[in-house]
Amino acid sequence: MTHDALKKIAAEAAIDYIESDSILGVGTGSTTRYFIDALKKIKNRIEGAVPSSNQTAEQLKAAGIRVLDPNTVSELPLYVDGADEFNDLFQLIKGGGGAQTREKILARLAKKFICIADESKKAELIGTHPIAIEVLPFARSFVAREIVKMKGSPSYREGFITDNGNCILDIYNLPLSDPYTMEEKLKSIPGALENGIFAHRTADLILLGTSAGVTELVAHKR
Structure with missing residues (x-):
């Protein structure tokens, strides 16, 4: 099928x-x-x-x-x-x-x-798929730099605007051995509205x- x-x-x-x-x-x-x-x-x-x-x-x-x-x-x-x-x-x-x-x-x-x-x-381990994070446009570059500090590789989803009027960063290669904690860490970044980890x-x-x-x-x- x-x-x-x-x-x-x-x-x-x-x-x-x-x-x-x-x-x-x-x-x-x-x-x-x-x-x-x-x-x-x-x-x-x-x-x-x-x-x-x-x-x-x-x-x-x-x-x-x-x-x-x-x-x-x-x-x-x-x-x-x-x-x-x-x-x-x-x-x-x-x-x-x-x-x-x-x-x-x-x-x-x-x-x-x-x-x-x-x-x-x-x-077996989630995180192969990039993690989307909704970000205030004002904070896009700042949030991206914070993600790099977490050893993730952010990519701006060009041309995409969320229904809330914000932009999306797709995060590649983010260490995700503990999804529960990482969900909270991403949410704690000023300007990061919500991420795609449902832990x-x-x-x-x-x-x-x-x-x-x-x-x-x-x-x-x-």
Whole structure:
């Protein structure tokens, strides 16, 4: 099966976890697009969805799904999103689409966070994929220099502006033996809004598309 086919079956499997008359959070990315396609078929069973990006909002609207502002909800029963990488601790690397700040907010709002991914995203050690960090334009060079001090190699994502009006630095070669601590260190840099390490709010369930079908990986209670 192709990567796209594996993403599709993982995304479709997430539909079974949606409660009737609920509001859910929806992430951003190629796997999430397949989820929205599947969600369209049961759109009358849900109240609506809170998107993690303007792109996702447009996709939801095109599917006829009611789009809600996150400021109108105090909690989400479910948040569904993809990942660039994940490890055995269910820690994730996200941000390939540059929406990690809003994605992290929705993940924290949610009682349950389901990650949908194909089997190529599983890694023994996360960090092979570059780590995206949203940065205030005013602080871009300063943040880049601070990252170099951490032994990372920052690269400015030229021409990309986040939905929050900021820029993205993609960090390569960052030592990530302790994702939990590194997530905090990156957040502590003045001008760095949010990064793509999801080590504090990990996934609760990973639906993994494999050549043998969808595998359910359940996180141990923390």
